[in-house]
Amino acid sequence: EAISFLPPMQARRVHARYMLGMKVKDIAAMEGIxxxxxxxxxxxxxxxxxxxxxxxKWTVNL
Structure with missing residues (x-):
């Protein structure tokens, strides 16, 4: 899985944002940033x- 190539902190934030559907402000509050x-x-x-x-060689529009 591509997310495993991210540093743990970034992987956690991407997971929270896109897999769990959390808002950036909620992720920030959870992480204290x-x-x-x-x-x-x-x-x-x-x-x-x-x-x-x-x-x-994959094309992804994020």
Whole structure:
């Protein structure tokens, strides 16, 4: 699974956002960080996933 290639913190946040449907502000509150920090972390994780899929020759629109 592609998410396993993310650092644990980013994987947890992506899982919460996209698999559990949590809002960024709720993820931030759960983790004790600002919503801006949570959003940036999730955005960075999505960039990593795009690179992972590109290396696998998959096309993904996230």
């Amino acid at each position: 600002t919503p801006s920090q949570a959003g940036k972390s999730i955005h960075a994780a999505l960039r990593r996933l795009r690179r992972y899929f590109a290396r696998q």
